Structure formats: structure tokens, C-alpha cells
């Protein structure tokens with residue numbers, strides 16, 4: 001009889017949620033219309049764009065960081081959907097801690113801390129960065145334009161571990177330096193906020209790319 005005891009501890013899991021909002025085709029035009037009128041009201045965009053020393057982005061329009069506070073029912077519903085998806089990812093990632101809670105304690109509240117939209121102009125780019133003061137961040141693709149190839153405006157994530165020997169199969173899981181997700185209208189990607197990410201230059205072609213991004217926290221209700 002084999003009496004060996006075996007535990008494989010999978011520490012610090014790195015979850016990336018990948019969702020699709022089936023209501024997107026219904027809400028897309030209204031969202032774009034709202035963003036158009038938003039830009040008319042605030043043509044200069046958020047303070048980061050006006051900061052000459054900030055070189056983290058190029059050739060894009062970016063709203064203020066309180067998009068979730070706008071009085072627009074479609075946006076409110078969308079942020080509700082985003083919060084629900086974030087809770088899904090958070091529950092799976094924190095399952096070990098959740099299993100220690102009583103049934104009464106398993107009640108959560110999700111808060112949108114910041115949210116904004118970005119419109120990529122010709123050559124628009126966001127350099128690698130991470131987000132602070134929250135646990136989860138996300139991108140939601142509102143309009144992607146015609147060219148959705150990997151090299152055109154895609155979101156990339158940078159491996160958070162040091163490089164390692166790639167000669168043996170044992171470190172195969174660390175092989176990728178970056179992971180690229182292609183843009184798709186209605187797609188929602190959710191990742192831990194500490195993870196470095198950015199977006200490839202977007203070649204505008206006919207339509208500009210428009211995304212919503214947000215930072216969220218998840219807490220126990222009591």
C-alpha cells in the first residue's frame with residue numbers, strides 16, 4: 001500500500017477572467033452616442049492627457065475616472081454586469097479564504113473605485129503599467145474597428161515572474177513572456193490589478209477603437 005502523503009500547493013494564483021456580454025449588440029450604439037456627447041462637453045479629456053510629463057499613453061482620448069457616476073442607465077447596467085463578473089473571478093481566486101467563512105459571512109460587496117473610457121485614435125497606444133488601490137481591473141471592448149489582429153491594439157499582459165530556463169519542459173508554464181488577448185466587441189477581461197499590461201498601437205483604419213476600463217474592490221459586507 002502506498003502511504004505517501006502528497007500536497008501540491010498552488011500559491012498565488014493568477015486569474016484572468018474572460019467574459020462576453022450577450023447584450024452588447026443592443027447597447028453598443030447608445031454607449032458610443034453617450035461617449036460622443038461626453039467628449040463634446042469635455043474635449044480636453046482627463047488631467048493625465050493634459051500632463052505634459054506623463055508619457056504613459058499616446059494619441060488617445062481618455063475620460064475622467066468617474067464614468068460609473070454618470071447618470072446613464074445603460075452604463076449603470078453595464079457596471080452592474082462588470083461587478084458581477086469581477087465577483088465571479090474573485091470568488092474562485094479567493095476560494096481558500098471563502099471556504100473558511102460561515103454561510104452567513106459569505107456576502108460580498110463590489111465597488112467600482114474608478115472607471116473611464118478610452119478612444120484610440122490613429123496609432124493610439126497605452127504603455128505597460130499596473131493599477132493601484134484596488135484588487136481587480138478590467139477592460140470592456142465597446143467598438144473594435146475592422147482589424148482585430150493580435151498586433152493591432154490588442155491588450156497584452158506581462159508575466160509577473162522572473163525569466164527562467166526554458167530548456168526543460170518543467171518550466172513550460174512560464175514560457176510566455178506576454179499573453180495577448182485580441183479585442184472583441186462585448187468581451188470583458190478581468191485581471192489582478194498588480195499585473196503589468198498595456199495595449200499594442202492601434203491602426204485606426206475606418207473606425208476608432210473604444211474601450212471602458214475600471215478598477216474594483218471586493219469586500220465582505222459586514
Ligand SMILES: [Fe+2]
Nearest residue numbers: 129130131197
Ligand atoms: Fe490599465
